[in-house]
Amino acid sequence: MAKDTFGSVDVAFNNAGINPTDDSSILDTGLDAWSRVQNVNLTSVYLCSKYALTHMVEQKSGSIINTASFVALMGAATSQISYSASKGGVLSMSRELGVQFAKDGIRVNALCPGPVNTPLLQELFASDPVAAQRRLVHVPGGRFAEPEEIAAAVAFLASDDASFVNASTFTVDGGISAAYVTAE
Numbered sequence: 001m002a003k004d005t006f007g008s009v010d011v012a013f014n015n016a017g018i019n020p021t022d023d024s025s026i027l028d029t030g031l032d033a034w035s036r037v038q039n040v041n042l043t044s045v046y047l048c049s050k051y052a053l054t055h056m057v058e059q060k061s062g063s064i065i066n067t068a069s070f071v072a073l074m075g076a077a078t079s080q081i082s083y084s085a086s087k088g089g090v091l092s093m094s095r096e097l098g099v100q101f102a103k104d105g106i107r108v109n110a111l112c113p114g115p116v117n118t119p120l121l122q123e124l125f126a127s128d129p130v131a132a133q134r135r136l137v138h139v140p141g142g143r144f145a146e147p148e149e150i151a152a153a154v155a156f157l158a159s160d161d162a163s164f165v166n167a168s169t170f171t172v173d174g175g176i177s178a179a180y181v182t183a184e
């Protein structure tokens with residue numbers, strides 16, 4: 001356990017997530033896919049936050065970063081209904097934890113990446129290039145983020161440089177959530 005090895009739990013980065021192809025329109029998504037996505041994307045964040053917090057409350061310090069998504073802020077007609085709902089849950093849970101535990105010296109932030117060039121997105125796009133193109137057109141810079149660009153934001157939120165950043169909706173999305181129309 002981190003506490004036994006290092007003496008404290010300073011940072012928790014709860015980032016695991018899935019985006020399977022059987023999670024799509026609400027009309028086609030069964031309870032199986034719905035529950036699997038909720039378990040991996042949302043219940044895991046509840047559990048990992050809960051057990052990190054038990055140590056952080058005791059030591060009166062800590063930073064938790066929970067990975068939500070830009071889809072927690074925007075709707076897509078190319079739907080992945082359970083994924084989007086799970087990320088909305090991560091966002092509001094993180095906000096509430098940040099507010100509840102601020103006086104214990106703990107910060108909790110929801111990271112909202114835009115589309116990132118990782119296997120999660122690559123697999124989805126390989127299975128449906130048309131849907132992929134429909135997504136890419138909305139990114140103002142016309143490209144996806146590289147994983148390092150998201151990692152840099154996590155390192156910032158974990159650090160004391162972010163000492164007054166708490167309960168935030170921390171978007172690292174290349175401007176996608178601010179865009180109405182993008183340039184040709």
Ligand SMILES: NC(=O)c1ccc[n+]([C@@H]2O[C@H](COP(=O)([O-])OP(=O)(O)OC[C@H]3O[C@@H](n4cnc5c(N)ncnc54)[C@H](O)[C@@H]3O)[C@@H](O)[C@H]2O)c1
Pocket residue numbers: 015016017018019040067068069070112113114115116117118119120121
């Ligand atoms: N890639 C994107 O465009 C994008 C955009 C916004 C948010 N996100 C979110 O960022 C996070 C990381 O995604 P990624 O793009 O790096 O995906 P990825 O598929 O490359 O990596 C996901 C990671 O989660 C782990 N994981 C999956 N199920 C798990 C389980 N049951 N137990 C333990 N670990 C498990 C996998 O082993 C893998 O390491 C996810 O929460 C994802 O929803 C991704």
